[in-house]
Ligand SMILES: Nc1ncnc2c1ncn2[C@@H]1O[C@H](COP(=O)(O)OP(=O)(O)OP(=O)(O)O)[C@@H](O)[C@H]1O
């Protein structure tokens with residue numbers, strides 16, 4: 001990695017406490033552009049906490065989080081929101097698709113807060129849904145789709161890139177997925193993982209939390225958490 | 241160079257669409273909470289609309305009738321008895337500069353019946369009056385059937401009936417005979433209803449000369465009617481007592497019938513005020529309903545709030561979303577209420593034969609009030625939504 005391009009994610013001695021509970025302590029981790037990383041660990045080990053910190057949904061109680069070179073601790077709510085709108089996409093275990101709303105519109109909301117005009121959002125959403133193999137389900141509502149299909153919609157929404165947007169064609173996209181296959185059967189899970197791999201191949205930086213050892217093992221890099229600490233990082237850098 | 245971390249503003253269309261998204265998926269709840277607002281606004285619009293329509297109708301009627309009619313009648317005398325107007329009162333009043341025309345009636349103590357079989361103690365409620373020939377022209381009473389009295393018929397047993405008197409006697413056309421003061425009189429005409437001078441409606445009018453010669457009429461006018469130049473009516477009203485009864489001007493009562501009509505209408509306004517108050521209470525209750533709906537909406541949609549924050553919504557944008565939702569919700573109720581208020585006004589006006597009129601200020605005020613209510617009701621829930629931490633919102637199920 002060249003010195004002029006900052007890593008997408010950079011954590012330095014990051015900790016997060018909830019009242020008396022320490023969910024994450026002294027985490028140091030660097031994720032470069034275009035990486036595909038699995039985050040694994042037992043329940044309660046701090047995986048979601050780590051992901052939320054990377055996604056700027058949460059702020060650390062200690063240490064420094066830098067996303068795309070921006071120190072999250074020094075950013076206002078508005079600037080953090082802009083960072084999320086332009087750079088970061090989320091996929092959750094629950095798909096978070098609005099009930100009764102055609103998936104095309106839900107997916108188009110991926111660019112709502114980036115200021116993209118509606119017609120353009122919908123055109124991009126249609127394109128993204130085609131890419132995830134749901135081009136024929138644009139007008140369908142979530143209750144008409146299977147879990148796997150819903151998760152594919154959620155992924156389409158998360159990566160709805162606007163090449164003409166402020167982040168620019170080469171702008172880093174960071175996709176954070178918290179147990180995206182957790183609610184799916186293994187076949188749907190494989191499809192979803194296949195999609196994440198495709199995105200990675202196209203240049204998106206992807207971080208996936210998973211409980212599935214086989215999935216984790218098949219990814220290029222694994223970060224293992226235990227009791228709120230990074231116990232092991234297959235890239236070697238952040239392990240203690 | 242553009243600041244890469246400047247939050248984009250939502251376009252107005254998007255902001256409204258996002259605000260409305262919460263309403264579209266819960267139509268029943270939206271309908272019910274908008275209903276409270278709608279009822280309040282409808283009540284207030286209807287009260288204002290109905291009283292405006294009534295006033296408009298009165299104005300039009302008064303315009304047609306003219307507001308320049310004055311009546312002069314004997315009042316209380318010093319000794320407490322009823323005083324008389326002198327015989328010359330009418331002539332004297334006619335000489336006052338701005339008075340354009342005069343007419344007079346004098347009470348004749350006779351009873352009027354359909355025929356001579358009705359036993360004497362049974363009164364018909366019809367008053368007998370001697371009338372000057374200029375009366376209908378001055379008071380603006382139209383002739384419905386037949387003709388008014390003239391020099392010839394006024395000297396003979398002929399009678400013109402007011403609208404109610406004719407109906408009460410069952411007389412529908414001239415030529416009929418009625419039993420008046422113990423003799424047969426022929427009906428030569430029937431008057432139209434006279435809104436400014438309702439006392440004429442229930443009267444039987446005979447010629448002045450005939451009344452004096454045959455019915456024992458004392459010749460004193462009991463009411464003198466005067467039309468004056470519209471612009472001079474207040475002054476004329478003030479000076480009319482002297483010529484009417486130079487000996488005792490303080491025993492003369494001068495009034496303006498159009499004022500009485502207007503005052504009668506104003507009496508209904510107390511009821512209007514009560515209804516307006518009830519409308520305000522309904523509106524308040526409606527506002528509380530909207531606030532309640534919004535609080536529940538925010539609680540139920542925590543995960544949606546979390547998702548929107550993850551998609552890049554600022555706190556302000558989340559706050560605005562719920563504020564707009566609240567505004568839309570109450571504006572919906574307000575618009576429905578305005579329409580319902582207009583419908584009620586139109587319906588009521590139709591039954592009264594009034595022109596339907598809802599003032600623009602009432603509609604604008606109604607909608608404005610709903611927006612204020614929506615803003616107040618949505619303010620606290622919207623702040624709560626905005627303050628919600630994204631991670632907390634996302635973990636809510
Ligand atoms: N908002 C919170 N308040 C208090 N404690 C919290 C909060 N969020 C997380 N924790 C605690 O922090 C620890 C780590 O939680 P986290 O959700 O990161 O675990 P996880 O690795 O994602 O677990 P799982 O695999 O079950 O999702 C847990 O002990 C949890 O109870």
Ligand SMILES: [Mg+2]
Pocket residue numbers: 047048049178
């Ligand atoms: Mg978790």
